[in-house]
Amino acid sequence: MLTALTAHELGARYRSGEATPTQAVTEYLARIDALDPQVRAFLTVTREEALRRAADADARFRAGSLRGPLDGVPIALKDVLCTRGIRSTCGSRILERFVPPYDATVVARLYEAGAVLLGKLNMDEFAMGSSTEHSAFFPTRNPWDLARVPGGSSGGAAAAVAADMAALTLGTDTGGSIRQPAAFSGVLGMKPTYGRVSRYGLIAFASSLDQIGPFAKDVEDAALMLQVIAGADPMDSTSVDVPVPDYRAGLDEGIQGLKLGVPAEYFIDGMDPEVEEAIRAAIAALEKLGARTEPVSLPHTEYGLAAYYVIAPAEASSNLARYDGVKYGLRAPGARDLIDMYSKTRAAGFGAEVKRRVMLGTYALSAGYYDAYYGQAQKVRTLVRRDFDRAFERVDLIVAPTAPGVAFKMGEKEDPLQMYLNDVLTIPVNLAGLPGVSIPGGFTQNGLPIGLQLIGRAFNEAALLRAAHAYQQVTTWHKRKPPMDTSPVGPTPR
């Protein structure tokens, strides 16, 4: 089965002539047909376009003019990324029929690299959530246990890779929305440094925190995807012109002598003991590979969540002001005047969580509260950043759990604050703009994946990938597949 392969294994089959992009895309589409009625990772499947792009890739392989390691590789994208001519909903009713007139820079770069788009993936509305239950359309389910959430907000992107419904996907991470679903779904998820990847064509949530990154079956695949999407872009003035290294070249260098910091503050009260046990074992495995570990302190960790829930909603309330029913998106009928049209449109188009964050952000920015909330949160952001600066004077990487627990049951976290607490170990990285990756680091007795988080210095994605790769050479967690029933849905013909 080609769908079980990593992207680099698939590319090798293409080059040796053992398989063609059309064969792989056909297998992936059949697997989506068989499994997605259970998982519901996809909002849109771009069947005809995928087959057309696959045929183009076939021709390139026949002619020997391939475009690189991702040529012909089937991918899928979180629906927060604009795709020209393909609806991009952001998981929201307000953009349900929005068809972007241009491609996001990452999308254009993936097309240029020859990647084949299978479709667009489900997400919490406007990337606000940690479970994908806040999608305006339907929740996505965790391939490891269909009664549980895949994490969020990039739940569709994580579940699609976990269930072998795409070789690689892209998600976005504002407060953990790549790393947490990667942990819950048993795949790799990487948030690059803020500025490493262009955000042009990414529908904005919180502009000082949002970053695009890959979900992958292994480290080598993540390196290939990052290679394509990384680098400055004239269309995003916050993208940074720092040279992009060859991410795959350094993977095998090993981690002998690498200094790893273990932050006590990331092993919090009330964390799942099975998670703690797995992470301690993973740290021991990294030590065995030659890394040296030492305790580090990130004392403002516990304030990160509170600062985030001021800063992110504040930026969101400003970014989402554009959804006014004028130029694109939903417009509610029956308005008395323009203001009434705005208010009715936003009431009809936004879900409960988006309304909550818009209200929270508007409140935090409103007269009389600005300094106490937004001003103070930005100062706390500085303190969180300094914690990391100090730690990285002594260590090369920080190693920690990705989340305090494993995938929870659907409907289990009704209280918004309980949902927010899921992100307590991923948010500080966004506040500091650092790169972070979550890789499979074990399983619970019940067979649920546990995420191991690595955090690096700004623009040092290569060190993260190298350490993660070394770990994957001596462990097999990332090779485990969820037990999925691919038998056809519905009554079998007699």
Place this chain on the structure above:
Amino acid sequence: MATQKTKISLQEVEHVARLARLELSGAEKERMRRELDGILSYIDKLRALDTTGVEPTSHAVPLTNVLRDDVEKPSLPRDEMLANAPDRHGELFRVPRIIEE
């Protein structure tokens, strides 16, 4: 009944909803008040930190002004930009009346 100081009143919820251009039903307002109250109480822990003399961080990476050469470039095609309009009138977006007669 125990009285507890609330972080946000129903009147404030209505005021913020007006600022945010968000119509809320009566039931939504009360629920919103209750949920924002819980979240704001949690956020209050920020006040416990002494941040005297701490510079605020708006972006983790220092931002610099980025300029491109002042040369003409084509815009996106007008028809494609208008294709998503909920109410299009020729080459214009039509909106409800703004100025009273």
